[in-house]
Amino acid sequence: MAINSEVYLGLAPDLAAQNVTLVAVSKMKPAEDIMSMYDLGQRDFGENYVQELVEKEAVLPKDIRWHFIGHLQRNKVKYIVPFVHLVHGVDSEKLLKEIDKESAKQNKKTRVLLQMHIAQEETKFGLTEAELKNIDPAMYPNVEICGFMGMASASDKEAQVASEFDYLKNVFELFQKQHSGCSVLSMGMSGDYKLAIAHGSNMVRVGSLLFGRREYNA
Ligand SMILES: *Cc1c(COP(=O)(O)O)cnc(C)c1O
Numbered sequence: 001m002a003i004n005s006e007v008y009l010g011l012a013p014d015l016a017a018q019n020v021t022l023v024a025v026s027k028m029k030p031a032e033d034i035m036s037m038y039d040l041g042q043r044d045f046g047e048n049y050v051q052e053l054v055e056k057e058a059v060l061p062k063d064i065r066w067h068f069i070g071h072l073q074r075n076k077v078k079y080i081v082p083f084v085h086l087v088h089g090v091d092s093e094k095l096l097k098e099i100d101k102e103s104a105k106q107n108k109k110t111r112v113l114l115q116m117h118i119a120q121e122e123t124k125f126g127l128t129e130a131e132l133k134n135i136d137p138a139m140y141p142n143v144e145i146c147g148f149m150g151m152a153s154a155s156d157k158e159a160q161v162a163s164e165f166d167y168l169k170n171v172f173e174l175f176q177k178q179h180s181g182c183s184v185l186s187m188g189m190s191g192d193y194k195l196a197i198a199h200g201s202n203m204v205r206v207g208s209l210l211f212g213r214r215e216y217n218a
Pocket residue numbers: 025027048069070151188189190191205206207208209
């Protein structure tokens with residue numbers, strides 16, 4: 001098991017030069033692989049599962065910035081509030097409320113991204129525009145809404161994926177005009193990060209390209 005060091009060493013400076021934050025998605029990869037990339041200079045890592053994240057956080061260096069990029073259940077919010085750097089997938093007002101409540105309890109301010117539904121697939125999570133309109137950031141004093149996250153259709157139709165990215169960029173820019181402090185646009189993964197950056201992304205979540213394929217055996 002080894003990380004793709006050469007790919008990382010090519011990609012990291014290239015993204016830095018474009019002011020794009022690279023979140024290395026380490027889900028289902030062992031702590032040793034994270035350490036290998038940490039030793040190459042990487043500090044932003046993304047995880048999808050609360051228990052896995054909590055276990056890794058406990059044994060890895062404290063200057064890692066942990067991004068929670070999965071679907072977050074409300075009853076698990078309390079476990080990540082103590083240390084999480086950014087929660088990407090806030091896809092309901094109920095979840096936002098829970099993060100606010102738990103952050104207040106733990107005397108924290110939690111940074112989040114709102115996840116919009118941009119893909120054609122029914123299964124992808126996210127807010128609709130109508131749901132977004134109902135969200136008043138002032139009602140969540142212990143949460144800082146830093147921007148938006150989206151997952152495009154898993155499609156090789158470039159025009160389709162590009163239009164989904166454009167849509168999210170428009171939502172982001174409109175929100176930015178109304179609310180200060182909103183600066184992050186998280187879109188793009190191993191297969192579509194270049195296209196995402198060309199369409200305005202400033203944070204990409206890249207897993208398999210850096211860590212190799214994930215094995216989903218039980
Ligand atoms: C797994 C995952 C990624 C990384 O996917 P790759 O295709 O391996 O780069 C990015 N974002 C989210 C939300 C994910 O769940």
